[in-house]
Amino acid sequence: MVTSLCESPRAINSIYFYDEIGSELFERLCEEETYYLFRTEKSILAKHAQSISDVTGPVSLIELGSGNAEKTTLLVGAYVKAHGQTTYAAIDINHSILKRAAENILSDASDLGFLGIVGTYQTGLLQTKKLTGRKLLVSLGSTIGNLYDGELNNLLLSTSSALSVGDYFLVGVDLDKETGIMEAAYNNQTAILTNFSALQHVNQRFKGNFDLFRFRYMAFYNQSMSRMESYVQAVQEQTVNLRKLNFSFHLAKGEMIRTEIMRKFTLSALNEIFVAYGFRPVQHWTDPENRCAVSLFQLSDEPTKVDSERPV
Known part of the structure; x- marks a missing residue:
């Protein structure tokens, strides 16, 4: 926290979005008319979950950042239907949201073994190493798009270490598109509340004095x-003090704190990233308007060079 707030621009890790209130606000954000990502990705899974299960065959599913697992129920249901008894491990930093994930998944699928893991992606992946047989790692909601370069590097290194050759990684991403569509998705009322909720979470966790009325989004x-x-931008000069960290900093009027990044991908760029970590592209599924993609990769013996992949 201290390191990121000393950077230029200052930044707050998006992990602070997901306390109890933040998780509820994110669910509200997914219902906003302009926030296309949740609905679009869900429609892709509704149409292609069975095809995904056919490609991989029986696997244990491990989800990074499961949330309430509303979309994942479509995927898990397809695996149970096609292959019978299936194991699903959900990793999330929010204990309460994991309980809801369990309720959603178990109410929708029989023949399912559920494992809930409270922790970060890296700590969760260590716990899933004990799962036997082929695995399918799942990351939906363009979660990897929220990661800075170093964070993405650490995640993919942890992923390739936790998986075995032949295991799969299913990734949901937001594709690059018209600027107006993307900006509208993150400039609605719920998006504003979600960002201010992150400041409040920092206040509570670190005994801070962020005054929400002194910022605009x-x-x-x-x-x-x-x-x-x-970003949240200071509308007046101020000093922020995080007493639990024994850290304070001065904000000039107009100075901004970055709260989140949301990468937008092309399929060729996504392939290049995963190939560099030893994954080979298997297949991409997109919506009719090419707004989002759900992409399947498989860990190979050594990196494979791919020029391009066309969406299915």
Whole structure:
């Protein structure tokens, strides 16, 4: 926390979005008319979950950042239907949301073994090493799009270490598209509340004094980085003190704190990232408007060079 708040621009890790209140607000965000990502990805899974299960065959499913697992029920249901008894391990930092994930999954699928793991992706992956047989790691909601380069590198290194050759990684991503569509998704009322909730979470966790009335919210597309960026901007000069960390810093009027990045991918760029970590592209599934993709990769013996992959 201290390191990121000393950077330029200052930043707060998006992990602070997901306390109890933040998780509820994110569910509200998914219902916003302009927030297309949740609905679009869910429609892709509804149409292609059975095809995904056919490609991989029977596997144990491990989800990074399960949330309430509403979309994942479609995937798990397809595996149970096609292959019978299936194991599903959900990893999330929020204990309460994991309980809801269990309720959603178990009410919708019989022949299912559920394992809930409270922790970060890295700690959760260590616990799933004991699962036997072929595995399918799942990351939906363009979660990897929220990671900075170093964080993404650490995640993919942890992933390739936790999986065995032949295991799969299913990734949901937001595709690059018209700027207006992307900016509208992150500039609604619920998005504003979600970002201010993250400040309040930091206050509670670190005995901070962020005054929410002294900030305004903004989100815009950074074309050079191919990502949306959200910020809270100081509307007046102020000093923020995080007493539990024995840390304070001064904010000038107009100074911004970055709260989140949301990378937007092309399929060829996504392939390049995963190939560099030893995964080979298997198949991409997209919606009719090519807004989002659900992409399947398989861990191979050694990195495979791929020029491009066309969406299915």
